[in-house]
Amino acid sequence: MSIRTIISSSLVCLAALVMAGCGNGESSFVPGKSTGKLMTGAQAQVRKTVDTVFGTPQNLVVWDVLPINDGGIRGTLTDYGKSSAGAATTKWLTITLDSDWATDSPEGATIDFYSGVWSQATIKEWNPETGQVLLTDKVARADGSKKKDVPQKPSVGEKIVINSGVVLRHGRSLYQRHCSHCHGTSGDGAGPTAEYLHPLPRDYRLGKFKFISNKTNSRPSRDDLHRILKNGVPGTYMPSFVPMLKDEELTAVIEYVRFLSMRGEFEEKLGIAFTEYTMEAYSKSDEKKQLVADLKSFIQEDLKDELEYVQEDLKTAWTDADDFETSGVFPVAPRVPDSLASRQRGRELFVGKALNCVNCHGIDARGNGPQTEDFEEGADEPGLHNAWGHVVKPRNLTTGIYRGGRRPIDLYRRIVAGIDPSKMPAFGGKMPIPAGRLAADASPEDRAIAQDEQVWHLVNYVLSVPFEVEPGHLPEPVLAETDEPQTTPEEN
Amino acid sequence: MKKFWALFFFLWPTVALIVCYIAPSRDWWFYTEAMSPLGVRIDNLFYMILWIVTAVFIGTQYALGYVMWKGATKSESQPAHFSHGSHSLELIWTIVPAFVLVFIALYQMDVWRDFRVKSSFPEETQQDGAQMEITARQFEWRIRYPGPGKQLELTPQPDDLYAVNEVHIPTGRPVKFNLRTDDVQHAFFAPELRIKQDAVPGKVIPVWVMVEESGTYNLLCAELCGWGHYKMRANIYAEPEEKVQEYMEQLLQDQNDDGVSEDSDDADDE
Numbered sequence: 001m002s003i004r005t006i007i008s009s010s011l012v013c014l015a016a017l018v019m020a021g022c023g024n025g026e027s028s029f030v031p032g033k034s035t036g037k038l039m040t041g042a043q044a045q046v047r048k049t050v051d052t053v054f055g056t057p058q059n060l061v062v063w064d065v066l067p068i069n070d071g072g073i074r075g076t077l078t079d080y081g082k083s084s085a086g087a088a089t090t091k092w093l094t095i096t097l098d099s100d101w102a103t104d105s106p107e108g109a110t111i112d113f114y115s116g117v118w119s120q121a122t123i124k125e126w127n128p129e130t131g132q133v134l135l136t137d138k139v140a141r142a143d144g145s146k147k148k149d150v151p152q153k154p155s156v157g158e159k160i161v162i163n164s165g166v167v168l169r170h171g172r173s174l175y176q177r178h179c180s181h182c183h184g185t186s187g188d189g190a191g192p193t194a195e196y197l198h199p200l201p202r203d204y205r206l207g208k209f210k211f212i213s214n215k216t217n218s219r220p221s222r223d224d225l226h227r228i229l230k231n232g233v234p235g236t237y238m239p240s241f242v243p244m245l246k247d248e249e250l251t252a253v254i255e256y257v258r259f260l261s262m263r264g265e266f267e268e269k270l271g272i273a274f275t276e277y278t279m280e281a282y283s284k285s286d287e288k289k290q291l292v293a294d295l296k297s298f299i300q301e302d303l304k305d306e307l308e309y310v311q312e313d314l315k316t317a318w319t320d321a322d323d324f325e326t327s328g329v330f331p332v333a334p335r336v337p338d339s340l341a342s343r344q345r346g347r348e349l350f351v352g353k354a355l356n357c358v359n360c361h362g363i364d365a366r367g368n369g370p371q372t373e374d375f376e377e378g379a380d381e382p383g384l385h386n387a388w389g390h391v392v393k394p395r396n397l398t399t400g401i402y403r404g405g406r407r408p409i410d411l412y413r414r415i416v417a418g419i420d421p422s423k424m425p426a427f428g429g430k431m432p433i434p435a436g437r438l439a440a441d442a443s444p445e446d447r448a449i450a451q452d453e454q455v456w457h458l459v460n461y462v463l464s465v466p467f468e469v470e471p472g473h474l475p476e477p478v479l480a481e482t483d484e485p486q487t488t489p490e491e492n
Numbered sequence: 493m494k495k496f497w498a499l500f501f502f503l504w505p506t507v508a509l510i511v512c513y514i515a516p517s518r519d520w521w522f523y524t525e526a527m528s529p530l531g532v533r534i535d536n537l538f539y540m541i542l543w544i545v546t547a548v549f550i551g552t553q554y555a556l557g558y559v560m561w562k563g564a565t566k567s568e569s570q571p572a573h574f575s576h577g578s579h580s581l582e583l584i585w586t587i588v589p590a591f592v593l594v595f596i597a598l599y600q601m602d603v604w605r606d607f608r609v610k611s612s613f614p615e616e617t618q619q620d621g622a623q624m625e626i627t628a629r630q631f632e633w634r635i636r637y638p639g640p641g642k643q644l645e646l647t648p649q650p651d652d653l654y655a656v657n658e659v660h661i662p663t664g665r666p667v668k669f670n671l672r673t674d675d676v677q678h679a680f681f682a683p684e685l686r687i688k689q690d691a692v693p694g695k696v697i698p699v700w701v702m703v704e705e706s707g708t709y710n711l712l713c714a715e716l717c718g719w720g721h722y723k724m725r726a727n728i729y730a731e732p733e734e735k736v737q738e739y740m741e742q743l744l745q746d747q748n749d750d751g752v753s754e755d756s757d758d759a760d761d762e
Contacts (some may be wrong), residue, residue, distance in 0.1 A: 053604070071545035071575075094603045120692055121745075132493040178723070183717065193719060230656075231655060231656055232632055234634070235631065239629070239630065239631040239720060239723055239724075240632045240656045240657050241723070242656075242657060243657060243658075243725060243726065243727050244723055244725045250626070286594065330751045330752070331750065331751050331752050332751055333752065334752040334753050335748075335752070335753070368562075400648055404653065406747065406749040407746065407747055407748070407750075408749065409749050409750050409751035412750065412751065463650070466648070467649075477650070
């Protein structure tokens, strides 16, 4: 083979590789698993609806009803005009903004219009006091035509958004760079690296996150996501992203993760609305034509209500998640000082019938309880299955690795609110209170305090497990420091 | 034309020299100042080698240029003269570089010993022991400090304090830490402090550093450790002893946060 043949054939190979590897160069959101099970017509409808309200990775859409902070500043157009100085004409607007726009460099910011003939203009100057905006010549029209001069003017009174989607777009590019190779472009936890990882990366699309500070089954708060990005998740492949990402970058990524999560959840819930119209139902049905006709009328008549219901559901869940007062889990009683007695009580609770922790975590807390050998209903393999359908191992408490954080409050939350997606039950309010601890007519507050005390005993025990000489032989707390954690800083 | 080519090829080493000479002052590329006394000594070694290499570079390039020019100006009627196998020349260019290399090898030894040989670590570090354990992991640095008033143990203790990607060291005194890895090989690289040390699975490697000036320095991974290698970035905060103590107290408070006791609020809002 001559050198020329080698060079030309390798060039052809390279070109083929490049073309095959890149496709059309656009990433896309992958439809969810349950969408794939629907009848073709239903599938098309779900995908169309999801694309309409969330867009594509290239062209994100923010649905105004959802609590997504896309970084845009909303306002109203109050005046429009042109002024001529010499040969040049300058277009200007006057706008009133709904919220403060703290910026040092308004130049280059975009204004989006949503009802008139203009779709987007670019700001040249902005006067915060008068609200007057000078525009550059770059004006995009809603009908997409590219005439240099724009004869029609925007209508006064229409709603405008400055810098629409700027945070979300920033979040998207950061997400694509740092997160998507594990978590996938759609947030489905199936990026190219995912298959090499155990545990698998989180699939956001169910809106379920394991290590949150909120009540059972809640969505995570922005703070929760921030904490995970800052601390990583020890024991998994999720590393810390601080100091690599700066604060505003973290905010942007968090917003984009929330966006992906809401998108996935929306698709999932919309799919549930179509439960009667699955492929399976179709193949089993005797009146296939009737089913198709039913689907059509369902789409025409009932879909609107379903959408409203799903939208309301999402909106409430994700808004509440950031309201720590209503959704957060916090104790009423401070941590019981760590002591041998407290640990012993914790151990009692751990092995006791009431909580039955040992059923999953095992008698020696190694995460090998009898439940891990059992077959769950309909499962092909033994063990507990999490919300994503994968076998999940109860935590081995002897390793001293705490995925959701090692602070007492973190463990408290795990016990009280459980880890719903991976079947760890919520034990809040279920603690057995020792006889004589409470009077028969104890107030609800007293009962809550007594409950919390029991949780803290359990926390103290769990924190001592890695230091056991042998299973069940509780180590004595080493020093006064561990006895009264709150007072140590002053003593040193 | 021959003269043109002779000059053309002599031009490039000259350009290279000039570019290298002015690069630091024009801020094109050069490393920043060393922030640790040992780093300054390492830099001095570097400069010494740089000077030797520069001298050799100029000498060889000049010789090459001279030969090219001689060839270019020689008349073509003169027959070429081949010289081959000059014994004394071979000896010179073997022995002289050998001496230079042996000199460098011996000369750098005490810096190497002070940086790497445990028994030659500064006395303070021998007495105090390791102040923290830094564990590299795909793709982050996890730091374990001993509990207040305690010595660092090789195995985790109940009152240890933990941090991620944030190393706090006091200024003005040598500090020793243990370097480990949880998974594959990583390398602890603090460019401003001139430390580069591999973290090897199964090994606990002591490293010491002394920083004189307060500041925030980079900590990077310098061993390609996986797809997220670029993510392994942390900050080393060198600060006065009191500041480090304050940080440790904050860490202790955060770590004991029970969501009820005082000070727990800021931990939640972080």
